[in-house]
Amino acid sequence: MADVPGDKSLDVVVIGGGAAGLNGALMLARSRRSVLVIDSGAPRNAPAEGVHGLLGRDGMSPVELLERGRAEVRGYGGQVVAGEVHSISRDENAFAVSLADGRSFGARRVLVASGLVDELPDLPGLRARWGRDVLHCPYCHGWEVRDQAIGVLATGTRAVHQALLFRQLSADVILFQHIVPLLSEDEAKQLRARQIRVITGEVVSLQVDNDHLAGVRLADGTVVSRDVLSVVPRMIARADFLAPLGLLMAEHPSGLGEHIPADPTGRTQVSGVWVAGNVTDIAAQVGASAAAGALAAADINADLVDEDARWAIDAAPAPIRR
């Protein structure tokens, strides 16, 4: 990534160069806005081999998708740099976006597209399998694991729904009740009707052979053979750096994590700051995140167009009175 010298003031700084941030930057650069994307290089789907369910790009590697996105942004004069945003402050007219390495950039508006962190169940070996044979999303990887032996690790209220989703993809689904309290009669009925076995007892680790998941080990030592384990992570927006602006994370209405609330165009409660993608919509996949980035960018451009017009009126010479 190229570096941007000095503290030149920009129309927009975009924080995060995933699908949301890059699509936002693309729209802004095409609107002849000076835009800089700052990206720390850790997109959420990095462990996955391919991006699925994305029309026209199904199966493309996440790395290649973002490489193409950066090239497209640069093709219209947008800038993309590597770096981690540490804090943001504002004075009357502009934001100052500061990086962990000491650089700072001034901007009239900020688009935050920094994604989220998946908090995974604390089981030995589980994180190393994340995105490979420990999965969360039937739409991202479900087709790839169809007809395999799938386990669903219950960690919260969504476990039964998750098991039913994966049952659509394989006839061999086991729900590991793990640490979750007893199922309701309705839930048990649904599982029985769909031939999903329930195994009680705490899961203590994963059995991995030759770099493949082989099974799930229970506290009593039993290993239940499984090809794939599905978990529901808790999803937490990556947005601590917004706190000094008074923009705080809130519990997401789904109960599945924390996000930065915003209106449908991505406007936050802090004037001049927009959010897009997983940082606000924790359920958004790549297509929805990219679309949200584009929508927020259009709203930012509209806001800047209004401000440009106000500035032009203020700067115009007063009419000569005779």
Ligand SMILES: Cc1cc2nc3c(=O)[nH]c(=O)nc-3n(C[C@H](O)[C@H](O)[C@H](O)COP(=O)(O)OP(=O)(O)OC[C@H]3O[C@@H](n4cnc5c(N)ncnc54)[C@H](O)[C@@H]3O)c2cc1C
């Ligand atoms: C294992 C896995 C597989 C998935 N597979 C699919 C799939 O097949 N299809 C699909 O549609 N969706 C998939 N998803 C969901 C997909 O990852 C998200 O929808 C998508 O990444 C959201 O895009 P985003 O731009 O909001 O965030 P991200 O892609 O996470 O991008 C955020 C960017 O911001 C950067 N960043 C964070 N903090 C800072 C900071 N302080 N300063 C600078 N930069 C920062 C990060 O490094 C990152 O590059 C998958 C998710 C996971 C976990």
